[in-house]
Amino acid sequence: MKRLTISYLIVIVAGIALISFRNTANTPYESEYHNRLQSFRESLTQLERTVKNADSNEPKDIDKIKSGIQSSRMLLKSVDFWLRYLHPIAYRSINGPLPVEWETEVFEKFEKPYRREGAGLTLAELYLNEPSINKDTLLNLIKIAKQAVIIYGQDSISDHLRSYHHFYLCNRLFLLNLASIYTTGFENPSAEQIIPELKTLLISVGQTNEQFNSSFPEYRLPNNYLEVFDKMNRFVALQSNDLNAFDHFTFIKEYVNPLFAINQRLINEYHVISRSLVDYSLNKGVTSIFDKGLYNGQNAKGIFLRVTDTAALALAEKMGKLLFYDPLLSGNNERSCASCHKPTQAFTDTTTKTAQHFNQKDLLPRNSPSLINAVSNHLLMLDGKHISLQNQTREVITNPDEMNCDANTVVQKVLSCKEYRLAFKQLLRYTPQEKEISFDHIVSAITFYYSKFSNYYSPFDAAINNNTKIPEHVQAGFNLFMGKAQCATCHFAPIFNGVKPPYVGSEFEVLGVPADTGFKMLSSDQGRFGINEAKETRNAFRTGTIRNAALTKPYMHNGVFSSLRQVIDFYDAGGGAGRKLNVPNQTLSADSLHLTEKEKGELIAFIESLNENIPGEIPPITLPKSKVKTYNTRKPGGTY
DSSP: OOOOOHHHHHHHHGGGTTSOOOOOOSSHHHHHHHHHHHHHHHHHHHHHHHHHHOOTTOHHHHHHHHHHHHHHHHHHHHHHHHHHHHOHHHHHHHHOSSSEEEEOBGGGTTSOOEEEEOOBHHHHHHHTTSSSOOHHHHHHHHHHHHHHHHHTTSHHHHGGGGSSHHHHHHHHHHHHHHTTTTTTTTTOSOHHHHHHHHHHHHHHHHHHHHHHHHHOGGGOOOHHHHHHHHHHHHHHHHSOSOGGGOOHHHIIIIIIHHHHHHHHHHHHHTTOOOOOGGGSSBOTTOOOTTOTTSBOOOOTTGGGTTOOOHHHHHHHHHHHHHHHHOGGGSTTSOBOHHHHSBGGGTTBOTTOSSOBOTTSSSBOSSOOOOOTTGGGOSSBSTTOOBSSHHHHHHHHHHOTTTTOOOHHHHHHHHHTBHHHHHHHHHHHTTOTTOSSOOHHHHHHHHHHHHHGGGSOOOHHHHHHHSSOOOOHHHHHHHHHHHTTTOGGGTSBTTTTBSOOTTTOBOOEEEOOOBSSTTOOSBOSOOBGGGTSOOGGGTTEEEOOOOTTGGGSOSBSTTOOBOSHHHHHHHHHTTHHHHTTOOOTTOOSOOSOOOOOHHHHHHHHHHHHTTOOOOOOOOOOSSOOOBSSGGGGGOOTTBOO
């Protein structure tokens, strides 16, 4: 899929850069949108003047620039409700969190990753911390943001405001971001400004709600929504401006999540139609942000995607379980999926840093990730190499270092077993796209089996979705996670992995993971760089889930840390760069978080509250018999 880059869009609109926004609005709602947009752009013009007149060597002038940036940020909040949804790529030029991002979104999985350059207010404020400031560089960040704003004034964007449909989709993204982005500092470098910005944002959106209702009375927000929204506004207004004191738990549980539920019902009742890829993964049928069905990450059923017959699916799951434990899939008939992903150990292996090589002499370079909640990632493997669970399973089976078999041999060996052959023959009629039993049937049965263990919830979920209680120190740990500890700037609700609203891509981070706990050198594994060579991707790894983390030691891609406390200490010290390792592209701040012993304990308590209530799994006692007698000595789960 080809598309315009921001730089190309800017060229298109450059000729009208000095023209005021055309306000052809025919409702107060549209008119307010254009007025706010114009005010925001004028603030960027004023910011440009401030920078041009400043002496970059004078601390007093730097403070003036920073003040100007913060003033523009406040005006950005008045239009953020629309801008973030209506053109998310242009938004990166207005308030991008990173200078360059390499992402592969769900609708781009079959293409190479795109280089997306960021600009705007966050990067301008961060640039002020550089030891020497080049005014042209700073002005360029603001200029790009100013040009990107023009895109939102064009008919192709503003026409959305003449129908009610966009409003509820903008509102959904707004509510999701309230639970994950707006209160965490993800794209605001000044912690002291996060809550004041939130207060401004909520006041602006409250006014937007009123204007929408007056302009679209047939599709209005109902009173019950407005009442909860007003209570949320009052709650936030009474909160301290200190981010570390903000009560994220109550904010989300009592206000954001109930508002999300109402908005989801309205999307269905008003038959809201989306024309945006922003909504590609989201599920309009769920009524909680903490519902695991909130977004679609992976197709666990593979070739059985369109099968709805419960008996057929039960048969596929049964075969998947047997195959998961069956070493027949390996080249030497001694290794199974369960060798490295032990169901009794949260589908990982907690006994070793990295699993054994197929040759039984060496070790593999990476830790075995848990398969629980893998279905909630858009990209798989720690380097994001695979786009589907089935591709991942194929590679593990055929990889010479892991199971060392080939697709044709696997099919032949599996079909040599009568129980497998009869079952897959029965399932074949549900997959008319395939004339014969194939490797796809085998890997799809496996992914369908293990993905069912991703359907369970934790005590924290019960507390934030219902009225059950969690201990105060667990709630305090969640508030730390969202605030002072900065965990939520990389681990986003509801899965607490690297998939953030609007849930169309998987994030990668450079943490500076060491080769050993002595921090003598950086791990030699270059991660995402091996898939997509760029200076920003060197040593980057996909952000995994915090769910069940207390059960899935050791940690990091190389299993270097054996406890959650070691992991928290690593982050608290500023990652590898904070420990004086050379990590020039580290995305984690190298500054200490200054967490106290009590706070570290509370963080661990919260993480433990995310242990899901997954039922135990009893391995098969026997495996299907093969007509090849030498295969019948194999053991369930393999021998290593």
